[in-house]
Amino acid sequence: MTTTTLHPGRDGAGVVRRTVLPGGLRVVTETMPTVRSVAVGMWVGIGSRDEAPEHTGATHFLEHLLFKGTPTRDALEISAAIEGIGGEINAFTAKEYTCYYARVLDEDLPLAIDVLADVVTSSLVTAEDVESERGVILEEIAMHDDDPSDAVHEAFSAQLYGDVPLGRPILGSVESINTLSRDRIAEYYQSYYLPPHTVVSVCGNVSHERVVELVATAYERAGALGGTAQPVAPRLSGEGAAPRSGVRLVDRPTEQANLVLGTTALSRTDDRRFALGVLNAALGGGMSSRLFQEIREKRGLAYSAYSYTTQYADTGQFGVYVGCLPGKIDDVLKICREEISRVVAESITEEEIARGKGQMRGGLVLGLEDTGSRMSRIGKSELVYDTLMSVDEVLARIEAVTPEEVDAIAREILSQPMTLAVIGPYGDKDFSSFIA
Amino acid sequence: MTTTTLHPGRDGAGVVRRTVLPGGLRVVTETMPTVRSVAVGMWVGIGSRDEAPEHTGATHFLEHLLFKGTPTRDALEISAAIEGIGGEINAFTAKEYTCYYARVLDEDLPLAIDVLADVVTSSLVTAEDVESERGVILEEIAMHDDDPSDAVHEAFSAQLYGDVPLGRPILGSVESINTLSRDRIAEYYQSYYLPPHTVVSVCGNVSHERVVELVATAYERAGALGGTAQPVAPRLSGEGAAPRSGVRLVDRPTEQANLVLGTTALSRTDDRRFALGVLNAALGGGMSSRLFQEIREKRGLAYSAYSYTTQYADTGQFGVYVGCLPGKIDDVLKICREEISRVVAESITEEEIARGKGQMRGGLVLGLEDTGSRMSRIGKSELVYDTLMSVDEVLARIEAVTPEEVDAIAREILSQPMTLAVIGPYGDKDFSSFIA
Numbered sequence: 001m002t003t004t005t006l007h008p009g010r011d012g013a014g015v016v017r018r019t020v021l022p023g024g025l026r027v028v029t030e031t032m033p034t035v036r037s038v039a040v041g042m043w044v045g046i047g048s049r050d051e052a053p054e055h056t057g058a059t060h061f062l063e064h065l066l067f068k069g070t071p072t073r074d075a076l077e078i079s080a081a082i083e084g085i086g087g088e089i090n091a092f093t094a095k096e097y098t099c100y101y102a103r104v105l106d107e108d109l110p111l112a113i114d115v116l117a118d119v120v121t122s123s124l125v126t127a128e129d130v131e132s133e134r135g136v137i138l139e140e141i142a143m144h145d146d147d148p149s150d151a152v153h154e155a156f157s158a159q160l161y162g163d164v165p166l167g168r169p170i171l172g173s174v175e176s177i178n179t180l181s182r183d184r185i186a187e188y189y190q191s192y193y194l195p196p197h198t199v200v201s202v203c204g205n206v207s208h209e210r211v212v213e214l215v216a217t218a219y220e221r222a223g224a225l226g227g228t229a230q231p232v233a234p235r236l237s238g239e240g241a242a243p244r245s246g247v248r249l250v251d252r253p254t255e256q257a258n259l260v261l262g263t264t265a266l267s268r269t270d271d272r273r274f275a276l277g278v279l280n281a282a283l284g285g286g287m288s289s290r291l292f293q294e295i296r297e298k299r300g301l302a303y304s305a306y307s308y309t310t311q312y313a314d315t316g317q318f319g320v321y322v323g324c325l326p327g328k329i330d331d332v333l334k335i336c337r338e339e340i341s342r343v344v345a346e347s348i349t350e351e352e353i354a355r356g357k358g359q360m361r362g363g364l365v366l367g368l369e370d371t372g373s374r375m376s377r378i379g380k381s382e383l384v385y386d387t388l389m390s391v392d393e394v395l396a397r398i399e400a401v402t403p404e405e406v407d408a409i410a411r412e413i414l415s416q417p418m419t420l421a422v423i424g425p426y427g428d429k430d431f432s433s434f435i436a
Numbered sequence: 437m438t439t440t441t442l443h444p445g446r447d448g449a450g451v452v453r454r455t456v457l458p459g460g461l462r463v464v465t466e467t468m469p470t471v472r473s474v475a476v477g478m479w480v481g482i483g484s485r486d487e488a489p490e491h492t493g494a495t496h497f498l499e500h501l502l503f504k505g506t507p508t509r510d511a512l513e514i515s516a517a518i519e520g521i522g523g524e525i526n527a528f529t530a531k532e533y534t535c536y537y538a539r540v541l542d543e544d545l546p547l548a549i550d551v552l553a554d555v556v557t558s559s560l561v562t563a564e565d566v567e568s569e570r571g572v573i574l575e576e577i578a579m580h581d582d583d584p585s586d587a588v589h590e591a592f593s594a595q596l597y598g599d600v601p602l603g604r605p606i607l608g609s610v611e612s613i614n615t616l617s618r619d620r621i622a623e624y625y626q627s628y629y630l631p632p633h634t635v636v637s638v639c640g641n642v643s644h645e646r647v648v649e650l651v652a653t654a655y656e657r658a659g660a661l662g663g664t665a666q667p668v669a670p671r672l673s674g675e676g677a678a679p680r681s682g683v684r685l686v687d688r689p690t691e692q693a694n695l696v697l698g699t700t701a702l703s704r705t706d707d708r709r710f711a712l713g714v715l716n717a718a719l720g721g722g723m724s725s726r727l728f729q730e731i732r733e734k735r736g737l738a739y740s741a742y743s744y745t746t747q748y749a750d751t752g753q754f755g756v757y758v759g760c761l762p763g764k765i766d767d768v769l770k771i772c773r774e775e776i777s778r779v780v781a782e783s784i785t786e787e788e789i790a791r792g793k794g795q796m797r798g799g800l801v802l803g804l805e806d807t808g809s810r811m812s813r814i815g816k817s818e819l820v821y822d823t824l825m826s827v828d829e830v831l832a833r834i835e836a837v838t839p840e841e842v843d844a845i846a847r848e849i850l851s852q853p854m855t856l857a858v859i860g861p862y863g864d865k866d867f868s869s870f871i872a
Contacts, residue, residue, distance in 0.1 A: 086798010137739075139738050149582070355520040359519050366473050
């Protein structure tokens, strides 16, 4: 068992320590001495990207099943244990990882670790629970389909990546959920929910030694501690699908058209991601951004208009989202294309660069007062990066971005062929001119 | 100018102070010495409830217009001022009040107060901006209509309260927005956005004296300080509409049916609201609640199923929300009715009462680490209650709830006639048997 101090912090706050338990389970903690809450996350390095085509949705299905019961707690006892002490417990599945988390008062830390470790290591995944939860997941898919501002992002990923795991929905499809068997889901559980794939991250007024002791006790009771396995290295590559261009139109009788226009962008470990962050802020990152000003403030064409970036192990996305009345879509797309061309052809201004840096800095620093955000930062870093940058290092990287770097990344990313996804009442309208 | 200490806090944290400036402007602050962010809110005691029928949506329209420009800042300068320093600025309109808020680093407090005071006191509300923003609001209405899980709550309020302000949508309707004139909106601004209707609340590592000085300076510059007006008393009554029962069905081709089943409940100042909170937690407040367990965990009939309460000055709502596939709605409604009848006929268990209290306690205490939540608590309290309870008082009130009080409130609220709103693909299906 080795413990290292990743960051010394200041005055006892922000100390980040890491221990690898026998069997490859990692525990990372960060101290926040002035808070009463503690956030606990259990991060497993499996996501929808790890699914075979016929098992689309298995990872997320499994996430649901983990709350259904263990040898010592049924579904009600799992939720009641945390809710009765006023805490929160939940989970989410992403394309490259799954996270189970709780937020409780610090005196309840032992219980939170015990319950989370119980569901992560010892769920029963019974056939009966699979059948009951299948209905719940079909409901979740239907709910998601009913929200076009959500569904359009999935249509965009499907068009951009094609029929590979990154292009498929995390929830799966009605067809794949209806055919997933109990054994197949249980196999994912047994193959991946193992200590070398798992990181426990805790943030609050806690001692690292005490957290390690509680996690070791819980894992030992589950028979999941020991052995010589080492932590699995971060995922740094993917299935290498060739990204595509083109239009995906979903014809639906909605009040608004919902669109995403974008292309592939940088991976999570690409050094140029800070420059892309500044560019994204200037183009569509807030109310003072070019897209918001042009589309909403000056012309009143939309309520919601923004750009975003997403990072994966080996690739990423840059996208612009707008929701507008169906008759306005041609004007909106024209403005989006013009603004994208403009940041490629001309530089963004020094003022925009300064503002973009301010936005990135503020988002980071203001987020750090929340135990949940800090827990996520260290847990996710341990799982998906090879290093954990300190907040000061991240701030320095943002500050160091030059106008030349922003220019270079604008030219590289935004002059690629564009992909467009649209949900709206358009029949088979031809949108291909907007990506030409 | 009088300053009072509303709560002494502990060790310099949680000190709440209140000053009334000349002209009736109130400033309340709460100290949180260990944080770097500061949250600032400007609360105005006007909401959609204050609108004449032909001006439905005027309050929310005005909220948008306040970000469009003042004599010293245009729309871009307003958002850029706060975003460039990494802060957030936004606003929301409720039925009984409107709030403009920002969250920034403490060194930027002067700027945040200056910008917020500028938009609240000195917006231009030009005819040109009204026309451009009319389009944005029509987009917001369309976006809202496209999300049935959101729209069903408005259908429920419309059915419960009828054609009175509380029953009308905050955003207004396409018709009302299209006919609202610039002068009518400006009149709301001039009549209500006055110091006696306004509360400034600030939470963070701040000194009350400094906040008062900054607010006074900003209001003085706007010519809005001085005079003998006193703060307006909290709203304690409403238009006294007779609440109704019945079914409102919105036929729409959604994947899921969305329903709210409920009735009127307690006003904001009703002492029995703590007992109702415990009852609500047990019935539908979390994953361990009866409705979640029966509808989702045991039968897999829905993804989202919960109950909630809403409070206004003179009335309130209790409602159950469920989203389910259209074919399941009869089963779901039957379970909802059974569970509601069961808490009226039998008591909830001691364990459920303890868990309900734990949930309310935890939600309160865990929320207090966030400057934004604390700023909202003190600002809203100053505006809508006649007193500000300390956190310890609230905790004591929750703790003091007895099983008899929960029983009494269940019998009183839940044996009233029920109102049902449904959005889903049902044609003119008759749902009246479910509320009989």
